[in-house]
Amino acid sequence: PRSTLFPYTTLFRSHGAAWDYLRNTVLNANGPIPPTNGEKSTLIQNQFGADIGGPVLGSKLRERIFFFGDYEGFRRILRAAMQATVPTTSQAAGQFVDASGKAIPITNPYTKAVYANGIIPISALQATNLPGTATPQISSLSMTVLGLLPTGSLTSQTSGIGNNYTSFPLGTEDSDKGDARMDYNISPRMTTFARYSQRRFNALDPAPIPAPINSTAKGNINQDNKQLAAGFTFQLTTVSALDLRVGFSWNAGAQNPTSIGQPNLLVAAGEPNVPSDPSFASGLNTVTVTGFSQFGRNTQLPTVVNPFVYDPKVNYSWLKGHHSFKFGYEYLRQSSIVSNFKPIFGADTYSGKFSEGSAKAVGTDPSYAEAWNLADFIFGARSKYELSAHHVVEYNNRMNFFYGQDDWRMSRKLTLNMGLRYELATPPFETNNQLSNFNPATSPTGGLVVASGGSIFNRALVNQNNLDFAPRFGLAYSIDSKTVVRSAYGISYQQFLRAAVVNELAQNAPYSIDNVITQYAPGSKTSPEAVCTSLSAAPLSCFQPTQLGYVNNFLSLSNYSALSTTTTYDPARTPTTYVQSYQLSVQRQLPGRTFLDVAYVGNYGVHEEIVQDYNEALPNAAGGSLSLQARRRSEEHTSELQSLRHL
DSSP states (O other): OOOSSOTTOOEEOOEEEEEEEEEOGGGOOOOSSOOGGGOOOEEEEEEEEEEEEEEEEOTTTTTOEEEEEEEEEEEEEEEOOEEEOOOOHHHHTTBOBOTTSOBOOEEOTTTOOEETTSBOOHHHHHTSBOTTSSSBSSOHHHHHHHHHSOGGGOSOOSTTOSSOEEEOOOEEEEEEEEEEEEEEEEETTEEEEEEEEEEEEEEEEOOSSOTTTOBSOOEEEEEEEEEEEEEEEEEEETTEEEEEEEEEEEEEEEEEOTTTTSOBHHHHTTOTTOOOOTTTOOBOOEEEETTSOOBBOOTTOSEEEEEEEEEEEEEEEEEETTEEEEEEEEEEEEEEEEEOOTTTTOEEEEOSOGGGTTOOOOTTOTHHHHHHHHHHHHHTOOSEEEEEOOOOEEEEEEEEEEEEEEEEEOSSSEEEEEEEEEEEEOOOEETTOOOEEEOTTTTTTSOEEEOOSSSHHHHHSSOOOOOEEEEEEEEEEEEETTEEEEEEEEEEEEOOOOOTTTTOGGGSTTTSOEEEEEOOOTTOSSSOOOBOOOTTSOTTSSBOOGGGOOOTTTTSGGGOOGGGSOEEEOOSSOOOEEEEEEEEEEEEEETTTEEEEEEEEEEEEESOEEEEETTOOOOOOTTOOOOTGGGSSOTTSOSOEEEEEEO
């Protein structure tokens, strides 16, 4: 009924639906692998939602406005079995034996003292300083970490046994998404619509090793997506129409370690010059001891990617005889706030086996390598350490698309579809011009080229491609009343692809500093280095134990060297990746309401991007004796000069 008191009140004659789908552990069957310790993995999942839609009724509206709305929620709790390789109780106490119970000799990587009984005198060495320093020979951080590991809950206390720890950590996934749309028929020739969509997603990716150590997990994943779209269609004449569209998209995505908010173990251990910003520096940094599962956070964390997209377009359609023409233009503006420079809390690797000394492993027993690498960890004798500066950039792309097509019904049996698309897109540039690129023409003397204001090339350091034409062609031919042959060919461009940050020039100095130091302890069999005795030492001049943290101004340009970091190189003339797609199909109507469709579909990629080492050393000529570095294209850089090659 219509309201007589409120003639403009909207009433609804709508239709809707609601649903719910539930799974839980009690109803789940066991998988093909028997449950660990007889415990079934927990899985509780609920997916639910509703939608409603219909006309809006009113004395003045006359069913010209229609609405639609929907909501869907998802909840999941998962405790799946995860495994890790953790030091045994004896190993964590600095006592090492092989699989047969025989002592593994340990050599002090600083003094070369040998502990033939396989026992590191930790208490004594905690009171003994590194040569030339006031810092103990035992890493306080390492002893804290070993004390926090679940060494007493292992399935086996025998050394050399992998996956000796099983856990059922809590993983969660929650999402809510919904849409609201309104359509308005302004007149028989004009219609408009507006739509708003939103999605919220939160997940916890668990780690096999519990807090505060954690390991390898993606941590807390948070996404918030919002979209606003509107359109207007105007039928100009009986044979022509104008269609306008505009869309906005806001996305906020972040991954953070679960240790955020926990005490900073590096600061608590008294290590100098370590990151201390509580917004990202908390818990344990990334620690890799070869032979064991990773300790600490994932090196990729934290990560922030927040793109914004503005996308207006206009289409004009026109019918002329046997032709159906369509012409259009689309503009796409994308800006992405990105912070995925890693590792901003640092990463330490212990794989040098500096504690091996002159000892030899017995057979293929993995206990020996485990022992020597874990002993290095106890001593703080890291073979490699890395730290990146915390940095935020805003990437931008501007894209223009022009297109036209003609559907031509040449005869009763043959219809052709012909189209041409032209794309003009800028390469990525940064709002504050914080990009730099390697230039082969000026290397090794010129270093990196820094972006500046002005032209697109000055800002992006890569040329814009101006000849990206994409033709499309298709046909449909009726052989007889029951058989149709269809064929098509087209080109589609990929204007920009984030290739695992390899093609992101904001990764380079001087705006982003990532120092990677490979070093050798005083007791190393090859290239031994003296222990650093000053925090003012150059990073590559001496051996920096874990307990000495980082030298002063480690991430400053004065301590930057292209020989100890990864450099990204995008060739200035880079063709746009595109795909040629083609298909041929035959459709035949068979008796009994049956259709037979036989088709061949193909895709052929051109100028596809692959990551390559631009600075790979060439082999020596016959009888040659050039050093490894002298055989590289750029002697200023290591092999970590990453470039994208287009096939």
